Amino acid sequence: MPAPLLEVENLTHVYHPQTARAVRALEDVSFTVAHGEFVAIIGGNGSGKSTLARHLNALLLPTGGRVRVDGLDTAVDEHLWEIRRRVGMVFQNPDNQLVTSIVEEDVAFGPENLGVPPAEIRVRVDAALAAVRMSALRERPPHLLSGGQKQRVAIAGILALRPSCIVFDEATTMLDPAGQREVMESARCLRDESGITIIAITHNMDEAATADRILVLHEGRLALDAPPRQLFTEAARLRALRLDLPEAAQVADGLRRRGVAVEAGRVEIAGLAEAILALAGRR
Amino acid sequence: MFRGLVAGQYVPRRSFVHGLDPRTKILASLALITVIFLVGDFPGYGVLAALVIASIAASWLPILAVLRGLRPILFLVVLTFLLQVFLGGHDDGTVLWGGGPFVVTREGVREGAFVAVRLLILVTSTSLLTLTTSPMDLTEGLERLLRPFRRVGVPAHELAMMMTIALRFVPTLIDETEKIMKAQMARGAELQSGNLFQRARAMIPILVPLFVSAFRRADELALAMEARCYRGGEGRTRMRQLRFGAGDLFAAFTVTAVGALAVWWGRVS
Structure with a gap:
């Protein structure tokens, strides 16, 4: 069996440790994700979903336990940029993650940060825009795009870094149904055609139902880990976790x-x- | 209410001037501004006006866009002209018209016209820069021009990045301001009535939420930038490459030559 892409071992995270405001957001969470898997993470408000997501590309570091990406420990400083290159993240608000006022310049932002030569950036940007079907709008300013289109630009910006995994941190929450479909179709397409691992943090049960596997977080702990078909037969248990089917x-x-x-x-x-x-x- | 921002904004075309390296255009504008203040007499301005008109022609801009850029300063031009004519203090000149305390002299009119023409050329030539250069190009040009001064502590990359982000978020924040205004008006806020003081006070319920949201956006944007491996200007490359070509050489030479001619011809005799 090949080594997993993501290994989360006994992950614990405490915000503001050793102060009066200390909050245990994650408690002893362990799981692994294989290359090319499509995993949904669900849970109520305050269940620790976003905190968990931010550990996957070292935006947050574990208080206890360990997170490894392709064997690289996120707590080791030298691995930081390689980990962020391999695990991209699409955030919730489509307006607050695009940096420049031209679509293709924004897609180029990531590779520019890595110091990729200009000609190579051009190639990557063109390929990334084509992969999310945004090539026709390459010279538009982002504020004239729909929410779904903005999120696709954000995906392209990550693709240009040639990642192995994309984390969607409630990336469809602020979109209309058409936008939600656009984004999830792009995600699925990337998994099926390029073998990119998809982690979708979501409130939307219909979205989670399309994943290979669902992780349920409840009060910072991993409550369930099962494929959708199996999970959704446990209606009583999900209700106890205040989740809808x-x-x-x-x-x-x-x-x-x-x-x-x-x-x-x-x-x-x-x-x-x-x-x-x-x-x-x-x- | 934000229509005014449109004046002087980039008009995309595929002309000779649009195709110039932004660095050439920035330096040429700076040179022109200097020359405008060095010129002391009308013949010099004739030369400069010819250059500016030729540049407008070579940039294929709709003449309306250029004129619209002048509208905000028209009042200023007229005002300075009138001030010069009536209060210029040329009491010993050739009197053209005398009525009560005001005396219009030939010298006064001449002086007024001189200042007005200076202002018009100044604004036209600088708005030509922003009309023909996209904000991204302008930012890129500034960063490259400032790069040599990094050693003496000029944060060239940081300034350019701030400009880029500001340009990106101006439309977003304008949308947001309008949304907040509508929300506050729906709750009975009086934004358009009352005296100046009352209206200024009425802005507070708009500015506070706007600032709160701007800071939240900044936080999220910083996180998104870090997630995309941003770590400052060190070791960063750019997809967009600037090229100083034959056209730029021609433009630089023309501006230098015409500028020198204007200064020489416009010197005070």
Whole structure:
């Protein structure tokens, strides 16, 4: 078995340690993520989702435990920039992560920071914009783009760094449904075509349902770690963690409780419809 | 209410002047400003006006865009002209018109026209720089020009980065200001009435949220920049490369020659 991309071992994080305001945001969290995996991290407000995300590219360092990216320890100073190059992050507010007033210049920002030669930056920028289908808008100022387009530019800016992993830190929360779809489709496409690992921190259960695996955080601890089909059959447990099921899973759960034997783990509308039709046809 | 910002803003074209290296244009503008103050008589301004008009022609700018850039200073031009004419203190000159305490002399009119023409040429030539150079090019040009002075402590990269970010966030903050104004007006804030003092006070509920949000944005932007490996100007490369070409050489030579001619021809005899 190949070495995992991300290794999180007994990660604990305390904000303002040794003061009266000390807050334990993460407590003994351990998991690994393989290359090319699509993992969703869900949890209520204050569950430590964003704190966890910021440990994955050394924006925050562990108070206890260890985080490794491709074997590189985030706590070691010399690894800092290599780790940030390999793990990119798309943030929540599309307006507050674009640096320049021209789309393609913004995409070039990352490689410029690494000191990549100009001709090579050009090549990377063109490829990155093409990958998120933003080539036509390369000379636009960002403030004239839609939210979904801004987030795609942000993704392109990370792609130009040639990363192995992109973390979406609630990157779709401020977008309209069309924008959410745009961004998640781009993410999925990058995983499928370039094998880039995707970590999606999200409130949106329908978004999480499309991942390979879901991690549930509750009060700073890792409460559940399972594939969506399995996770969403545990409706009672998720409710106890104050989490909602995706719509399709809610319907399936309701039917099951009324004694209709819908196949367990149907988490997408289309799959649920099929299961219901199969039942109806059999009668 | 923010229409005024549009005057003097970049107008994209594919002309000779647009294609010049921003460094050439910045230095040429500085040279012109110096020359304008060295010229002491009308023939010099004739030469400079010819140069400015030729440059406008070579930049394919719509003449309206240039004139619109002059509108904000028109009042100033007229005012200085009138001040010079009526209060210029040329009591011993040739009287053209005398009425009560005001005396208009030939010398006064001449002096007024001189100052007005100086102002017009000054503003036209500098707005030509911003009309034909994109803000990104301008920033890049400034950074390159200031780079040699880094050794004496001029933070060339930091200044350029600040300008870049400011340019990026001006439209965002304008949108936000309008949103906050609407929100406060919806709660009954009186923004457009009252005397000057009352109106200034009414700005406080707009400025406070605007500042709070600007600081939050700055925080998030800093985090996003760090996540993209930003660590200052050291070892940084740029995708955009500036090229000083034959056109720049021609432009530099023309400006130098015409400037020298203007100074020589416009010297006070």
